[in-house]
Amino acid sequence: MTNPFEQVPLADLRQRTSIKWRFFEPDVLPMWVAEMDVLPAEAVTRAVHDAMLRGDTGYPFGTGYAEAFARFAHDRWGATVDVPRTVLVSDVMMGVFELIRLLTPASGRVIVTSPVYPPFHAYSVHAERQVVEAPLGADLRLDLAAIEEALAASAEAGAVLLICNPHNPTGTVHTRAELEAVAQLAARHGVRVISDEVHAPLLFDAEFTPYWSVDPRGFSITSASKAWNLAGLRTALIVGGAETGADLGSMAEVVSHGPAHLATIAHVAAFDEGRDWLDDVLGGLRENRALLQRLLAEHAPSIAWRPGEATFLAWLDCTGTRVADPHSRADAGYVGLSAGPAKAFLEQARVGLNAGEAFGTGGENHVRFNLGTRPDVIEAAVKRMGAIA
Secondary structure, three states: OOHHOOOOHHHHOOOOOOHHHHHHOOOOEOOOOOOOOOOOHHHHHHHHHHHHOOOOOOOOOOHHHHHHHHHHHHHHHHHOOOOEEEEOOOHHHHHHHHHHHOOOOOOEEEEEEOOOOOOHHHHHHHOOOEEEEEEOOOOOOHHHHHHHHHHHHHHHHHHEEEEEOOOOOOOOOHHHHHHHHHHHHHHHOOOOEEOOOOOOOEOOOOOOOHHHHOOOOOOEEOOOOOOOOOOOOOEEEEEEHHHHHHHOOOOHHHHOOOHHHHHHHHHHHHHHHHHHHHHHHHHHHHHHHHHHHHHHHOOOOOOOEOOOOOOOOEEEEEEOOOOOOOOOOOOOOOOOOOOOOHHHHHHOOOOOEHHHHHHOOOOOOOEEEEEOOOHHHHHHHHHHHHHHH
């Protein structure tokens, strides 16, 4: 099988107009934002093309998206989706935002398991909620003791626990036992749980357990956007546990007005007909992961990496490098690219990475590296980074 990440020439990638390839100057290798450098699944292209030809460009209607995801979840994970307990939203983070506002009072709290996807912090602050961190353990897994401490301290103020599974940026896949323990702790303290599961189709060897399947009062939010590289076609789905019907029914009707009809058509095609494409991409990512591990050992041995169990993102520990910042600190704001080692790699090596400091506590002197690109781009980036690390 040809690595699908070799199908698009670098010159063609540089013609793309999305943020990954346009944000930096042309001499910078963009290894940052979560876009993959692949061609779309043929089924997705065909579905959108056919919709355009028939003029099917109006507003979305019906439960086709939820039904397609239900088929995918059943076939891949053995999970059951109750379609009436779903809500279509414009994207994952807007779904998170609306659930935070629904489930917590003004000035309530959002507990996050840092280091975690920076918009978890930013959207919570935008919703006028206080962010409380329950950092991951040294093994990059959920720290149940830290979570319970945060739950106990925040429950009275009104709180939700916002988790990410698979975890962004580490690639950790939370086990069923871990999630069941989280559900028990949340029930004990009367706190609801929201799980961002957008990377769930991108599994390597781990088993995936959707959060809605272990917590009757919990919520999962999913989308085809990451696994099938459809971020530009925005739509997502909230899936609720067995006791969430009243909550979902009370969501403002305007929330469902955001999704684009062409996006839902594309995502349905991805879930139903893009599975072979997904498997090919996972094969390419396995090759790219092995390549990154070899290149780090050869060219940048001071950079440490514990490969995750999912996603196309690598969480690199630069604590032992020459570009480590002794004053590095976690920042609840979105510092993005301008802190710690990421700043040095951009300015001195011309490699664009996400600064770990933006991911909260535990992100200090780390960078997030996007593996979803051409192998030769990965090689060039690592060699540049190794030259200054």
